[in-house]
Amino acid sequence: MSEYGFTKKDWVLFREKIADWQExxxxxxxxxxxxxxxxxxxxxxxxxxxxxxxxxDKKDTGVQLRMSRSVYYL
Structure with a gap:
């Protein structure tokens, strides 16, 4: 994962925050x-x-987002 410039810790933090951002x-x-x-x-x-x-609006990533560490890009 770090080959893309983010770590497992980054992924965990992102997963913790995304629900609040979407809400x-x-x-x-x-x-x-x-x-x-x-x-x-x-x-x-x-x-x-x-x-x-x-x-x-339903198509916007702010509303729904398919997440996978293998395709995690920011």
């Missing part, structure tokens, strides 16, 4: 969704805008 990111997204829902537009426009936004 903070998703909290930020939730606040943005609330703003969207409280904004201007018809209920159907807000619904479909939010649906598209969530569909795109």
């Amino acid at each position: 903070a990111y998703m909290d930020k997204l939730n606040k943005e969704y609330i703003e969207l829902l409280n904004g201007e537009g018809t209920p159907s426009e807000k619904f479909w805008t939010l649906e598209e936004r969530i569909r795109n």
Whole structure:
């Protein structure tokens, strides 16, 4: 693992922190969704805008991340 410039200790620390980082990111997204829902537009426009936004946000690594030490790159 150290051939990539990180150690097992780095990996352990990363694994400890990633859940908190993801939760903070998703909290930020939730606040943005609330703003969207409280904004201007018809209920159907807000619904479909939010649906598209969530569909795109789900693909972000801040929301879901496949982790493996063998492909651990920062």
